[in-house]
Amino acid sequence: MATTSGPRRFLITGGNGFIGSYVAKALFEQGHYVRIADIKRTSYFNERISNEVLVGNLCDLSFCESAAQSMDTIMHFAATMGGMGAIHEANDFVIYKDNSTMTFNLVHAAVHRGVQRFFYASSACVYPTSLQHHGTNPISLREHDVWASAAPNPQGLYGLEKLNSELLLMQFVEKMQIRIARFHNIFGPYGAWVGGHEKAPAAQLRKALAAHMDPDTQGEIEIWGNGKQQRSFLYIDNCVEAILLLLKSDCNEPINIGSDCSVTIDYLTEIAVQSAGMNVGEFRFKYMDDSRPVGVHARNSNNEFIAKTLGWTPKISLEAGMMKTADWIRREMKKMLDGNNETARTELLGSFKTSKVIYLNRPIITFAILLPITSRGLEGPEKCLENLRAFAKSLARTTWRDTRELGLVHFQVKIYLGIDANDEFLLRRAGNSEMLNIQLLLSEEGITDVSTEICDVPRGHVCAIWRQCAHRAWKEKADYFVLMGDDVVLLDEGWMRDIHEQFTVISQHEHVPQGMGCVAFTDVTFPGMPTFPVIHRIHMDAFGGQVIPKVFINQDGDPFLFQLYRKWGCSRMIPSRLSNGIGGSLPARYIQQHTDGWTFGPLADAASALEKSLATSFPTATRKMTLDVVIPSYRVLLPFLDAILALKESPTCETMFIIIIDNPHSSKIIELEAKYAHRPDIRIRVNESNLGASASRNRGMKESAADWILFLDDDVTPQDDILVEAEKAIRSNPRAAGFIGNTFFPVASTIFTNAVHLAGVTHFWDIAAKMPQNESDMPWGVTANLIARRVQDGVEFDLQFPKTGGGEDIDFCRKKRDFSVAHGGKGFCPAPRVVATHPWWSNGQRSYWRFYMWSKGDGGLIKLYPNFTYLDHTPNSAELFLISTALTILGVFTYLFTRSSVVFLVSMGLAIATVIANIAHDMYRHLWRDMNRTKALRSSLRGIGWAVAVAESALIRMASEGGRLIGLFERGEIMLIGHRFDWFTGRAGNGPMNEEIMNGQQRMALVALIFGVLCFKFCC
Known part of the structure; x- marks a missing residue:
């Protein structure tokens, strides 16, 4: 025997696919160590079938090297393949390039890593087509028939690639054990059954089952060709048994794994009809004798060699296998049909009754780099060319692999340069060339796909240049739009595929259309801030080709996009880094012009427009609640802040934490930023001087773009579910001005702490537990734990009150309440389950000063609210x-x-x-x-x-x-x-x-x- 006793270490490529998953499961259950390498994350099996799964592209040699590490056996099932809907002449070059690259990389990795054994999944397509033409006695294909003709003549480039890979492997027979299996039409549950990659058994079963589920339609079953084509089909359990026997054997020659009982497609279809629970006489066959691919006329496996070498013959018949497969496909079809209305169900059943021809031409994903550039504001105009060259070098370096790699998608980059119409330096021609100097510079760095937009806009209106470039890119069918600056340097390779993958993840996790969302780079000069966002053309379609509203001049455009898609949970920041030389957190080269109030009207209008667009194109997309937590902090108490920043919201809510440091000299700022500044859901801002709690809360409100704000003190310990309970309270009273939570103190154990309670100065801290639960107009609540609706009401914390607090919370609540009631809303409602615990000040040490100062402030309410005085x-x-x-x-x-x-x-x-x-x-x-x-x-x-x-x-x-x-x-x-x-x-x-x-x-x-x-x- 070729193998030693004991567990082995298997790398199974395509282990989440059809045959690979069955083999992985069998080996895993036998106690072997199984590593799956696949472009898919999961298999059809619900149970565990491997020890680990590596997700990646086998066309990437480095991935293959990593996957093969510490493995003693490689089983290579991964391939671009399918039935006749996919294996046809139009797809030949894509199939050959992908499959040959994967196999070459794996063989290279196997030899380099010292792999002992290599199993290769070949195909019956390696046999000469001349042996499989029309004839009265179809040939049973023996392994040596590959060389029966003067020269090999396999079926298409798919078959040629399989044969070439066999020859490649045989070159290494002295270095590792080679096992080659030529599969003949394997079928069964968990195999492709819809979409164009399925083989004939699954295709005919699907059509028969669709006819059975839709009896009112005309009783006919589609067949490609004249139905006289002959094939042999092998059930998956038989196949797995043969593979395991081959692994244990000493056979290093290619071997057939298939059935030696060929049937016509007509007969296969009759079995499918019967497996679906119908009589053959109830249907007629509809032959598609058009240009659809049908393959060779007759193919059958000769099993003499495998019977002699392995002692194997199939145990499960074609009919029994078709019945088992029918049961599984029936369940899968019901899953897809359930929940659809009658019209959608009829359309889906109709699509099941026909097979598709698919074309594997790789989609080209175009990233449009929107690049405003100016020669002004620098120590010299030539500096802008230095910056542009640095950007171009970084762009070429970080996109080289993405634009050249084989795989499911192909990426390309196009730069849209936006130049001021009166920037004479940048509009100079390069000598006698028709190209501009900057275009020539980019071409010298390998960036040749460049379009130039001459922008007649006021100086410093960067957002207008973005809009113009984006509109042109949209017209030219770009897929992604990257808002960049001319002083940016990209740092990490692979950002295009990372962004594309992130949009896919967003689509899957948030149940939104592919492309919806905003993905931002990590800006190392401004961590945690989405300074350079990427959006998809689905955004441009929704807004008629306008990337951001016209109210934006040169600031706030990037956070606007991030906050817009945050309302659907579709904003992300990826680890791919860039650095921004000028701007961001550093001074810009022009007068910064912020757009006041953009988090209200412009953001709300854009969200409404997007919601309207989704209502017709993707009605399942659900808008989330946005709830920001604002924490003013003078002392920067890290243990308390750690607990707050660890809070989790529900899947239907998006939360951002905004910390306003009111002591710029605090030694804890560096530690806080080191721990949390990289998180996009945390924003840390530092006041230039000690402005007080009210001013800090006001700044926090201005930083927020959420629907609601939860104010927390920096020394409270909120209950773990405070965000979930806050959301529940808001959803139960959506018209409220806000909500007052309960802030409890620890058990009073000293004379002083009991005296504080008895004095009544903490009475309103837990007022939510003392007022009726149906109260819709609470008097007020303390800002240690207070929720307020964020609307454009002009209400802020009044700075006439002391910095340390006293009266400002009452004034804030009353103004918020009055605005809400005047506009048809409610006042503040109790939220008794929104709970936080406040420690005793100074660990309970005796001091009356705090209460004295509070009262100095709240006495100002007497003049402000004479209607509440007596x-x-x-x-x-x-x-x-x-x-x-x-x-x-x-x-x-x-x-x-x-x-x-x-x-x-x-x-x-x-x-x-x-x-x-x-x-x-x-x-x-x-x-x-x-x-x-x-x-x-x-x-x-x-x-x-x-x-x-x-x-x-x-x-x-x-x-x-x-x-x-x-x-x-x-x-x-x-x-x-x-x-x-x-x-x-x-x-x-x-x-x-x-x-x-x-x-x-x-x-x-x-x-x-x-x-x-x-x-x-x-x-x-």
Whole structure:
């Protein structure tokens, strides 16, 4: 025997194809190591059939070298092939070139890698056609009949290539074991059955089954030729058995693997009719005696040599194999038919009743490079030629392989130069030539397919040049449109095939037409930003040949395209890199003119136009929700940001994370950018100075082009499903102005953290859990976890509020709400399942400053929203302290002139009474009157500690009231002293206001009582 015992390592080319997948499965189940190399990613089998799969082109020698590494046996099934619909004269050259290249590369790799054994899938087409013409006694083809004629005369270039490959392999019989199998019409489940590559058994079964499924049509079955052609057909299980026997044998000569029982095509069709469950007499045959290829007249395998050498004969008959194959094809047809309406079903069944002639001429995919070029803005006009030469060199280097490689597609590049009409330097002729200097330069670098567009546009209007070049390329039937600049250098080979493949992946994953989308390079000078997009002609068709709207001048055109297709989940950034010498994140050579508001009207109009185009051409394409996450960050807390940036959205939502760094001197910026700047779904921007949270959020909103924005603080830990829950909330109330999530704090375990809760300063952080779930007009929510609709309402965070926050969130929510309601929408809705956790500030260390500053800011709401304010005639603690301070000052002067300390003592007594009364009243409220409210607090504190926390909560509340009063003074709003803001903005009725007024009256009564007691004591 030729093989040793134990597992072997097999490389099976075409292992996801028909015969190759069966052999791979058999060897894998026997315990051998199986590596599949195929241009397809998967086989028909649902179960695993190999240890690994390499996807690539065997016409690429380097791929073959990689695939053959560490393998001891190569089984070469891969080929460009098919039935008579594909193997005909018109396809000869394509078939010969592809198949010979694949085999040569594999033999080269096998010898180089020291492969021990090479199995080659040859064909009965190697036999002389002279032996297979008309005759009363068809010849049974023996292996040595290849040389029966004076010279070999195989069937077409397909057969010639197979024979030449046999001869090539026999040259290496001393270096490795050679096994050659000449297959005779193998058929069975998982083989091609539609599309033109199928062989006669599958074709006739499909036609018979279609007739059976559509009984109302005329009862006829199509046959190519006169039906008298004779063939032998072998069922796949028989074939696999013979292959495995051949592998184990010492036979190094070519050997037939086929059936030696030939039948006419007429008889084969009768078997197909019976396998479909019908009677032969119910149908008549429709012979297609036109120019369709029919092949040789008679072919039959002589199995004497294989029977003698391997002891093999077929076990499964033609009829039994046809029945099994019919069952499988029937299921496949039903899969394709299910879900279609009656008209589509009838059309599909009609297509099943006929076979196609296919032509394998490779499609030529044209990449149009749209290249505006100018000699202005540089240290000298000659510099632009240096830049262009560098670009041309990089273009030639990175496209050489793609434009010359064999395979399924062929790529070509064409440059469309856009030159200003008054750029005399670039419009100079090269000597006496008709070519321009720049065209001659490109031809010197091997770039000859160049068209020049003279563009009469204002200086710096790059987008207009793009539009003009793109329109011409569209008219000239280009496939892809690459928006480039003249200072670009392409860095990575293979970007054309990578882009083409990415569009295919987009089509498959997002269920959109092939070509829909936007694919951008990785710009090493501006990581994560889609600065040089590529779009397909399907985009140009949808917009009448206009690549980007006319509102764009020289900025924002590339992100516009990326954001447009992001709405369908069809925007991608590929690893192929380029560098941009000028522009991008660096200064440009012209005055940059951004298009204000392009993320609203122009983007919305384009999306509507694209949606309308898809509704008629590809109605299954589904638009996604876009939800951006905006995170202002001063401290750049990487552990928190890591958790946020790891969040995942649902398949029906597209999310981008926008981080605005508000501390340009942070040492963590470099680390953050190193980890995340390359991701196209993350945008990191750094403010030039500390502008504050509101200004940073405003910048984040301007960076966004999404439908909705989720604001998160940089120190929250969102729940893993926050994006999914946000999407659910939005889809349940699509007309809302926004949504208020729940932001919880960790369990309060210290006196101070419990006091913070009891003081009420965190009451609105989890307001979504406290308001009715059917509420459609929430008062407001904190920006630690807030969702807002992104519309052109002019609403931003007002910078009059403090940088550290306080009131800006309420103001933002109210303005957003008012705009939405005025335009037929709703207010803010609760989203209680949109959850984040906020840590205790400074790890719970005691500090009242934050709450004091918040109140300084939110006091400004009293003037802004007089409809939500009310007058409280009883002074609060801060106002009483103000009176006490005034009395103290008066007491000082009184003492200086009268030596009387009465006024001073009165002021001190009032201050002391205020503190005691506020603490006492809060203890009364929390420990007795409203004790049921405190049960909902997340606290682990009990006993005396709880009582102390209640007392401290009064101090925090008083600090907040003090900040609010100071803010009024600083803003010159003294006349608003005594006015209070209704934090519930009327949504809870008069209850909160009445309770606050009552609390104020009770505290004032306590102050008066305690003050009286103190005065009595002092007087006595």
